[in-house]
Amino acid sequence: MPEQLHLQRQFSAKDFAALRAFVQRLPPATIARTYYDPDDDEHASTPGAMERYLRGMLATLVDLAIEHGSTVLADHLKTSIRRHGSANLTAGALKMVEEAARLAVATPAATHGIGMWFRPMVARHLKGRGIATLGDLVAYCNARGGSWWRSVARIGPGRARRIVAWLRRHEASIGLHVEADVDLADPLVAADADIIAIGGAGAQIAPLERIALREVLNGSKGINRAAGFPFFQAHDDLAAIRAYLHLYRDQPKTLRAYTKELERFLLWAVTVRGKALSSLLVDDCEAYKDFLKLPSPAFVGPRAPRSSRRWRPFAADSLSPESQLYAVRALRAAFTWLVDARYLAGNPWKLVRDPVTVEREVTLQVERALPEALWNDVRAHVRLRSTTPGNHHWRIVHALMLLLGDSGLRREEAAGARREALHPVVADDGTELWALRVIGKRRRERTVPVSPETVEAIRAHWRDRGEDFDTPAAAGPLLSPLVIPNTQTARRKHEGDHRMPYYTNALNRLIDWLRRRLLVELETLTPAAHAALVHMSPHAFRHTFGTLAAASDVPIDVVQKVLGHQSVQTTSIYVQAEQRRVMREIGLMYVKRAASE
Structure with missing residues (x-):
């Protein structure tokens, strides 16, 4: 009976898209990868399971079309089944079958998983923000308004508009309302909000x-x-x-x-x-x-x-x-x-008295610094990944990481660093370095050394930008986005030759991306190294510079000047941290010696 068929199996719009691809002879493995998420769709776990699911779906739809379609369509399908053992459909015939079998289409519900209605890439990024069901998605949009998509990777304004429009079309079946100010327009170019009178x-x-x-x-x-x-x-x-x-x-x-x-x-x-x-x-x-x-x-x-x-x-x-x-x-x-x-x-x-706070013994979280061995491994891995053609993102991260870790810059200083303030210098012993003027805390200007490796990483990033780092007239931010968002505001900011630097918070996202990649790609990580990477932040590279400089017996006043500390007492924390590390390592040596005797 068709009613029983309807109750036993329901199909989403995604299923119909996959079936159309199947009728057009696309391999089941490609269909599973394109339209389904193995976490939500067990039938997409293997090519064989995918093919069985699609053939079963086709048979169900044909039965429904024979029951509910026109006499001509029913006769055509019955004849095809007698000749071939199953309905042999063209894309046009499948469209007629779909129209006749619409009662088999599932209607979206608040409890449905995201993967049931959206393609795997979209579903994966939505799940990464804790959005597991359609109900979660509506709540997420309503809580954040028109810019909800900005916190979800790979969901730009165009895709966000389509998702919101789809949610609104299915509000009745989902049972949840998408609020009016979850605007379909790009929130960056929306008109300014009206002034609100307060006090009544x-x-x-x-x-x-x-x-x-x-x-x-x-x-x-x-x-x-x-x-x-x-x-x-x-x-x-x-x-x-x-x-x-x-x-x-x-x-x-x-x-x-x-x-x-x-x-x-x-x-x-x-x-x-x-x-x-x-x-x-x-x-x-x-x-x-x-x-x-x-x-x-x-x-x-x-x-x-x-x-x-x-x-x-x-x-x-x-x-x-x-x-x-x-x-x-x-x-x-x-x-x-x-x-x-x-x-x-x-x-x-x-x-009014100040609120009571605990005076911290150590104000700087120097324990976030990367150990020297891990820092060397990270540098080598990122350097290798940066040499691959087309790896623009790795080259940006490489230049940023070295600016922070080799020059001890704060993230705001790295974001504001410019080519006009960077120039080569030759030390007394003939060593060639580069010097960079930055504006630090309290608007204080200072000059920091920049290693040749850092300059080469920046030079590679500039080549990706289509700019010549070494021309005498070179100017602009050392680090700048390669991809400009497709919004009017972004285009205005980057119009002509006026290149904008990264926003400070964007550097956090770059380092977070690097952290996630390193946790996956670096092999044989020790528990301590793994813990250090888990807590890695832009400031961790600055702490790495301070601790390694102290370990290399760089005079403390030199480290202070490079880091831009107002007081030498602040810089001395790195020396103390290095002394504690020395004592810990020697202590471990004593323990091992005692155990072997």
Whole structure:
């Protein structure tokens, strides 16, 4: 009976695509690899199992088509079965069979695995983000809005639009709604969000650049406003905050940090405390200090673009004591400036004690440094992979890794390093090195040595970019993306000869990619080496430089200058770490000697 057939076996749109390929004589192994995921589809585990599944599917559909199709189609199929033992279909005949057998098509459900409806590559990357079912996918999109796809590898804006459109078409059967602001347009080129007025009924939360304070909370009549004229023009608290942040317009990292702290405090003041910033007193500041320990759920959410209504000031439901301390000190400094500029009459934060923190014995995580043997293995492996034609990604990673590990750069310094600041020098003994000027912490400029191996890696990366590293007019970032995203914003940034460097966070992703590849490709890793790779980060290479320099008896003041430490005491941690390593190795030697006697 056709009803029994329908209950026994259901087929997805992916199955029909695979069957069309089968009718066109594609090998079952190719079909399994293209359309299925062995983790979700047992019938794709071997070519034989794949062929049996497709032949069974074809037989089921033919039976349904004979039962529900036209008389002409039914007669054609019966004749084909009598002659060949099974229906011998062309692509055109299969299309008619599909139309007649639509009641065999499975409808998507929230509990269906991702692999049932999406091709293996897409399903694999979605699973990598913890998305196992269609219900998980809808929840993931709804939690992150139009930019949900940015955190999923190989899911660009085009594929994201198709996935969201498919989810919307099947909302009825899935039983879950994809929210309206999971926009099908590229979120990078979406129009700016409307300004949100804060301070009335139904409090909303939005970032600093998108808010307008209602008069009752804008601070124009704040009780802590200075009586005399201010040294800058600001009618309300929002203008005063922007004037303060404008001081750091040339320090993007500091600007981001201070913006985060001030907008958190302002939003808390007007939505939770119900007071203007310029009306807050000491008890209000104490209450905010307690709030930092456990922000309310309305202030916490997954990372989202600042243009999204899902944006929240906090990404975690609690802050570490160190982060709480930083927030209090940043706010105290901002209020001090507002008092000095005669916008505020007094600074309530001066009477608020700092949050209690534990003073760390060692502030630098030097234990993250790679052991010398592992560092040499990593260098050799990456160097070998970089020599293969077409391995552009390995060459980018090779140049980045050596900038960090051979020159001790911070990731921000590596991202901002430019060709104009790199030039060859000859040491007193005739050794040829390169010198690179970088802008480090606190906007301090310093010069670091760059090894010939690093320069050669950078030179190879430039060849991939189609640029001549050695021309006298060579200019631009040392490291830059080879592939430009297909968005209007990205194209504008890279238009003409204006090449953009990597963003700092992109360097994290490059090193994370390297870490995953090394864990798979490096053979005979010891447990200690494996643990070191698991925790490898961009800063681990900087620590590697410091510890190996100390081990090579490089004078500590030289190491300090290269690393850009403000105090020699900070650099001495690397010496202490090396001394502990020496003692540990000698101790092991004593133990082995005692055991052999």
